[in-house]
Amino acid sequence: MSAESSRKPGKFITFEGGEGSGKSTHAAALADRLKARGLDVVLTREPGGSPGAEIIRHIILSGIAKPLGTETETILFAAARDDHVKATILPALQAGRWVVSDRFIDSTRVYQGVVGKVDMKLIRALERVTVGETMPDLTILIDVPANIGLARAKTRRGTGAADRFEAESVEFHEELRQAFLNIAAREPKRFAVIDGRAPREVVAERIWQAVEQRLLGVPQALDVAAP
Numbered sequence: 001m002s003a004e005s006s007r008k009p010g011k012f013i014t015f016e017g018g019e020g021s022g023k024s025t026h027a028a029a030l031a032d033r034l035k036a037r038g039l040d041v042v043l044t045r046e047p048g049g050s051p052g053a054e055i056i057r058h059i060i061l062s063g064i065a066k067p068l069g070t071e072t073e074t075i076l077f078a079a080a081r082d083d084h085v086k087a088t089i090l091p092a093l094q095a096g097r098w099v100v101s102d103r104f105i106d107s108t109r110v111y112q113g114v115v116g117k118v119d120m121k122l123i124r125a126l127e128r129v130t131v132g133e134t135m136p137d138l139t140i141l142i143d144v145p146a147n148i149g150l151a152r153a154k155t156r157r158g159t160g161a162a163d164r165f166e167a168e169s170v171e172f173h174e175e176l177r178q179a180f181l182n183i184a185a186r187e188p189k190r191f192a193v194i195d196g197r198a199p200r201e202v203v204a205e206r207i208w209q210a211v212e213q214r215l216l217g218v219p220q221a222l223d224v225a226a227p
């Protein structure tokens with residue numbers, strides 16, 4: 001791992017939220033809309049987003065690393081992120097491309113830190129080493145009650161098995177939701193919180209307004225976070 005990361009000129013947008021909140025749907029929709037505007041966009045995800053990180057994704061989400069404990073899982077997520085940043089995100093940003101990532105550092109802070117009770121000092125130290133200056137310019141938090149997100153994820157999955165985290169209780173997922181909201185409240189400049197209960201097109205429009213306002217310099221009359 002290395003903290004080397006001289007940045008920009010591209011823009012980096014991350015999507016965060018609980019299971020089934022609509023991150024993948026809206027990350028893809030936003031990438032399409034940015035492309036339609038003539039921007040060069042890389043759509044990626046975590047865990048994964050580079051060949052090495054996709055291998056680690058398989059190990060984590062299969063649940064085979066769970067017996068090793070939450071600290072080891074945290075280190076695995078960090079190893080995946082290190083490869084993702086070096087191989088995919090940073091080169092794209094340095095080339096002036098826009099990067100849209102489905103999950104990033106806030107997922108580790110919440111899943112492993114707040115809910116998994118891994119020492120925040122370890123999480124911050126791993127963040128410094130793996131991410132360095134490659135921080136998101138904007139993080140879209142799609143907020144939905146845990147029961148709605150889990151029901152959506154279950155419908156989409158069909159008869160397939162729930163993954164490592166989807167299999168946890170509703171209380172676990174409600175705690176995650178609150179933890180994401182708390183981080184967003186502490187970092188209002190980086191975060192835009194979007195109510196994910198609204199119909200898909202409405203959510204997509206609010207996300208677009210946030211991007212226009214925060215990154216494209218388009219003034220907005222409406223509050224994008226309004227329900």
Ligand code: T5A
Pocket residue numbers: 017018019020021022023024025026046047061077103104105107108109111112152153155156163164165166196197198199200201203
């Ligand atoms: N993780 C990840 C950690 O613990 N630590 C970390 O550091 C990182 C990076 C990743 C897992 O890893 C954990 C978190 C996760 O548990 P994953 O398979 O990538 O696992 O799963 P998730 O990221 O949770 O993504 P999901 O696919 O479960 O949910 P999404 O992406 O939020 O939801 P999406 O877009 O697939 O939508 C779900 C369904 O809802 C519909 C969609 O069409 C889809 O069918 N939908 C809507 N329906 C009605 N109204 C709307 N507004 C809708 N928006 C979407």
